[in-house]
Amino acid sequence: MAAKIPPFEHTSLDDIPAVAARIRQGFLSHKTRPLEFRLVQLRKLYWALKDNAALIIEACKQDLGKPTFETHLSELSWCMNDIVFMQNNLPRWAKEEKAEDINLTNKLMGPRIRKDPLGAVLVIGAFNFPIQLSLGPLIGAIAAGCTAVLKPSEGSPQCAAVLQKIVAESLDPNYYTVVQGAVPETSALLEQKWDKIFYTGSTNVGTIIAKKAAETLTPVALELGGRNPSFVTKNADPKLAARRLLWAKTFNAGQVCVGQNYTLIDKEMVQPFVKELEVQLSEFYPHGARNSPDYGRIVNQRQFQRLKKMLDESHGKILVGGTMDEVDLFIEPTVVQVDSMEDSLIKDESFGPFLPILAVNDLDEAIKIANEVHATPLGLYPFGNKAEMEKVLSQTRSGGATLNDGFFHASIPTLALGGVGDSGQGAYRGKASFDVFTHRRSVASTPSWIEGMLSMRYPPFTAKKLQKLLKMSEMKPNFDRQGRAIGWGGWFLGLLGLKSLAVVIMAVSVRLYLQRRAKL
């Protein structure tokens, strides 16, 4: 008999402190530190995903009407690939690194960077990619040697229940577990001490998390939302721009954090662009989006009503689409021409299948508007000639960007993803997922035999000792008083001084000699 999605049950508030204590104790047992342990956990998680593939596909369908195609690309296969990639590369990333930019004298102390796990961490997921946005950070946490509590989004309850099943089946419960719930449970989790909180979700809740974390100086990674602009200049290809931006707004029915929120378009391009949007829409969904198995649904009534209100409040003119069905949680891909950056469809993040367009006179005006609407969005998408796209990049900021497409950069699984400013802090995916849960611990070890040479650091301090030390460490500026750079040859010689160079060469030779003798 086919497996069933287990019921979604909130974790008892009374249990949360004990769960957090177990996961913390788990970290302090040091069992998750050995590389092999982490690799085994990751591999088990991989097979649990494979074994529960049908449940994941079904849960994504029930929660978001997600087409199986999208579930594979952005949830199931996405996470399985993430695990394979992580376990292939983890042994290399976890190795100690030789410290960079160390001067010759300090090299004797073997400065290096250890990759230590941060500790017991809390991962809070969002509803729109319920599997990816929960497991992506969890995979990073496991790889780094952390222990973790995962709190999936209650907005996608079927997926949350399947996630709990998968974690319980595959991972050691002393080190990794799922807590289910909404605001009360998340608040109870935030009362516990964590070594990092990794949060994906809205900016409002992100602010609550950051404030709470600040009370105990807990580091946070925040993957938040944004009002991401796209730009279509008069030199853009309207068909390509329409097709690609439509793809980005129909994927997951527009519930994509990195999707464009609005399009700033040269006034000459409005007509050809809108015409192409219509053509492309009928190619994507020949029998209409509503009847297509390839188009998802809005996650719940609350989000549906929010989106409906947003469209109702817009002063724009609907050019394409506009139909909705509350019962089915269906919203048609909808193109709206608005006439102000104050319009409800531009000033707030829609997180739905709306494509508001605002006509502008030129690219300068578009850039000015984009910077005013949101100075630090999560993504940004210019279409135009090379110089124009470069100009957009050089006069704006954003977490990431794709030129000549919708959010392609965010669909590259091993490219770090993160916001900037109020669209987030910290990044993950690929190596960044390991790094975000890792402390780069600087370590030096002072050989005993060097003691004689170090004697100059001890009191009683004398002018002679100071002179010697300064000579050894002093760096000569390679710039003059006017701030101009000067040739580096003189600077290099000045930096070391011939005398100290001789001392260093001698010390290195002695060390090499002693090392070789120890090996014999």
Ligand SMILES: NC(=O)c1ccc[n+]([C@@H]2O[C@H](COP(=O)([O-])OP(=O)(O)OC[C@H]3O[C@@H](n4cnc5c(N)ncnc54)[C@H](O)[C@@H]3O)[C@@H](O)[C@H]2O)c1
């Ligand atoms: N940057 C990214 O990678 C990314 C990815 C997906 C979604 N998002 C953003 O997330 C938002 C939509 O997702 P959402 O609706 O799931 O976000 P949300 O902020 O409502 O919920 C996210 C998580 O926070 C918890 N939560 C909600 N209210 C809380 C409170 N008062 N205190 C403590 N915890 C609370 C929820 O239980 C959930 O697990 C959009 O703004 C979108 O842009 C960002």
Ligand SMILES: CC1=C(/C=C/C(C)=C/C=C/C(C)=C/C=C/C=C(C)/C=C/C=C(C)/C=C/C=C(\C)C=O)C(C)(C)CCC1
């Ligand atoms: C095959 C050849 C080539 C290359 C072809 C390429 C590169 C094809 C690419 C296809 C793509 C990118 C398909 C789309 C996949 C969509 C994905 C994975 C979507 C993911 C969405 C995500 C992760 C959403 C995240 C949302 C977040 C974080 C917030 O809400 C060539 C061109 C090289 C030529 C040879 C043949």
